Amino acid sequence: MDFTSFIPLITVLVIIGAVVVGVLAVRSRVRRFSREMFGNDSLIKGYMDQKKTVSESSVSVRSMTSIYLPQIKKDFPEFDYELYKNKAQSVLRSYFTAVSSKNVLALTEECSNTLKNTVTGIIEDLDRRNLTQVFAETVIHDVQIARYIKNGATVTVLFNASVGCYNYLEDAAGTVVLGSKEFKHQSIYDIALVYVQDARKMGVAGDSGIGLNCPNCGAPIRNLGQKFCEHCGSGVVEANIRVWSFDEIKEQTVGKKAY
DSSP: OOGGGGHHHHHHHHHHHHHHHHHHHHHHHHHHHHHHHHSSSOHHHHHHHHHHHHHTSOOOOOOOHHHHHHHHHHHOTTOOHHHHHHHHHHHHHHHHHHHHHTOGGGSOTTBOHHHHHHHHHHHHHHHHTTEEEEEEEEEEEEEEEEEEEEOSSEEEEEEEEEEEEEEEEEETTSOEEEEOSSSOEEEEEEEEEEEESOGGGSSSTTTTOOOOBOTTTOOBOOSTTOOBOTTTOOBOHHHHHHHOEEEEEEEOOSSOBOO
16 A cells, blocks of 8 residues: 555644644643642632632721721710621611511611611512522621711711622522622621701701600700700700611622622
């Protein structure tokens, strides 16, 4: 048999050999890259492990507590920072529970009507789309004061909370349509603690569901940090405590980690 008749076969074998060598070379490079990047030979496993690690890493809050707390204490000497910091965490957890269970009554009593109406709106929107928002295995890593805002009508102490949880939307069949059951969602939540210092500048009195009357004579309490009723002279410290209310919870969208 003439040698030339084997040329096509030899050519095919050479091409196959070259492809095999190329594949092995690429695989070797991928393994080397994976070992360098993730410490194992599987690029996919390394990537998934890295993604899991990142999803468990908390987002840092920018603490302004040391700057703003002295200002708050000057205006409100009775302000108990640790108390309201703990209340902010409780309110946030109740918010997650209320949305997940679609039950606005799960919100704590420190929540204003404004916040209750917001959660009611979220629940109604989820029902319209036949979806459920799930917050599971929530960990609050840190809570700090981020801002102290005085605008004439109200005073707001804005807390920032670093939160990690499984956060996803699922349809009526239990299928996840947004988010993940496998990787945690790390983000920052704003929690607004509000004090009404002048109800006359609020528009319609009582919008926030906050008590503003003297416990003795019922006269309105209008001034920032007022200690005594202008009309009957009774102490109004208890009334002032009651006017602190959690008015808003909002997730920050800049710098959040969603998986």
